[in-house]
Amino acid sequence: MNKRNPLSQTSSLAGVIEHRGILGTALGNLGTRIVGGEWSVGDAISKEADLVDELNVSRSVIRETFRILGAKGLIRSRTSDGTRVQPRNQWRLLDPDVMEWRIKAGDTNSLLEDLLKVRIVLEPSVVYTATSCANDEDRVRVEKAWEAKVKTFEDVNTPNSELRRNFIETDLDFHRAFIGAIRSELLDQLFSIIEAALELLLDLQMKAAGYTVEMIGMDKSHELHEEVFNEFIAGNAAGAEIAMRELIKRAIEDAHQGFELLKGNQSG
Structure with missing residues (x-):
């Protein structure tokens, strides 16, 4: 029987992969903060340069984090409008990452x-x-x-x-x-x-x-x-x-x- 870790960030759902290291840490940090309501729907989240300093990561890590959060429906990034939190009905609520972030955020x-x-x-x-x-x-x-x-x-x-x-x-x-x-x-x-x-x-x-x-x-x-x-x-x-x-x-x-x-x- 295959061993599974229910609290891992993997799933049999196609397109969901496990994110480790610096990327995983940045992703978990921002994902938990978004689902926890630190930014309301429609709010612009912190600028890329500010997140680089706050999380002590590279711009490439922040950009990849934004890409993944966008794929999970949590944010939308536009050149003219910045990166903003999407309505809850856009979130992939059955994504195991999103579920884990909801738990960490007290939801x-x-x-x-x-x-x-x-x-x-x-x-x-x-x-x-x-x-x-x-x-x-x-x-x-x-x-x-x-x-x-x-x-x-x-x-x-x-x-x-x-x-x-x-x-x-x-x-x-x-x-x-x-x-x-x-x-x-x-x-x-x-x-x-x-x-x-x-x-x-x-x-x-x-x-x-x-x-x-x-x-x-x-x-x-x-x-x-x-x-x-x-x-x-x-x-x-x-x-x-x-x-x-x-x-x-x-x-x-x-x-x-x-x-x-x-x-x-x-x-x-």
Whole structure:
């Protein structure tokens, strides 16, 4: 299984690359400040020469940073008008960089609510369709994903940090297996975008709970995942849809609990 870092700046979404070193630092600095509201929509951000001095980087780094921020929809640069902040509806909100900057800027709760809305709208329908059209190969894939998830859940020997990583991976693999059963390239691409968001969400939930699965209600969550799995294997599409909806509702409760813990840790 490939190891993923949910807080990295990479994504399966084409065109998003990881930015390291001086460029990555400058990009993260300005991106976080923009999404955090240091400059309002339509405002001209600091001049190139001022940013060179402030960030202690070259003009080429600032220009490349502007280019990347423009590609992500955050700014627009024009010779006659300078570099200005774009309206929020122009931002690529599912870009993993933008999501991470929102978190760093303190916009975590808004991001969380958006992600959970996507899940409650999308995933019950996905599992309904997957259950309706799955063949034997699809069922085997889902079974293997479920077995891996159970193994992680029952693991009592792995250190918490590694267990958290395994939990995230097996959870995503389980949900991804239903997507695969539908055989839709468009849906595959959509999940690839959402997956980056889900990794961030799951990682933050687990961190909020101090790296232990029990603290964010994983016992009940595991039972609900099992109900989804059982209804899928039984070929009960309606039952699988209902079970997934209950699972996402529980995930919403767990997420809110986790972020309350995180808020308390930050203020303490």
